[in-house]
Amino acid sequence: MTFEEKLRQLIKTKYSKLSDLAVKFDMNYSQLSQYVNGKKISIDFLTKIIKEFPEADLNWLLRDDDAMVKENPEEYKAILNNEQIIEKIEGLLQELKEKLPS
Template sequence: MKFEDKLRQLIKTKYNRLSDLAEKFDMNYSQLSQYMNGKKISIEFLTKVIHEFPEVDLNWLLRDDKENVVQEDPVSYKAILDNDQIIDKIEKLLIDLKSQLAKK
């Protein structure tokens, strides 16, 4: 799926008409229509999309699905701590912060 198809799908989740989004972005409808038809997007437009749809993964939005993308399990990168470990870590950080503040 191409960017413009994904964008169209994304917009439909929140807006009934493209003109509604164009108004929200304070942009000309014809410019938005050009983006929807494959014209290269501007960074300004992409920034607006990011702010309007913060839940969207930019990798998904910007990559063509035909590209070879490594699919990794994101859980493998997370350090899972239990509650006691989290509390210990916070206590150590607080002690360190207090000592740094005392030096000032």
């Protein structure tokens, strides 16, 4: 299952229409539709998804199911919660930005 398929599945657990989530996120429906249909997502959007769907496992959402999947699902449990993962990613991105030449 692709990221886009998982995202659609996740959204359907709370919203019957994509436009309802667009309103909730205060974003353009067209932009949300592009994310759901395969456009690269932003960290801001991913943060909103995690806050709106705290029950979703970020590892599951982002993992490519075409890759080798281990038989023991316990091995996929995150040591960090979703918010901690986002904070870690943001910190790493900030470090990379600081290393870029001006």
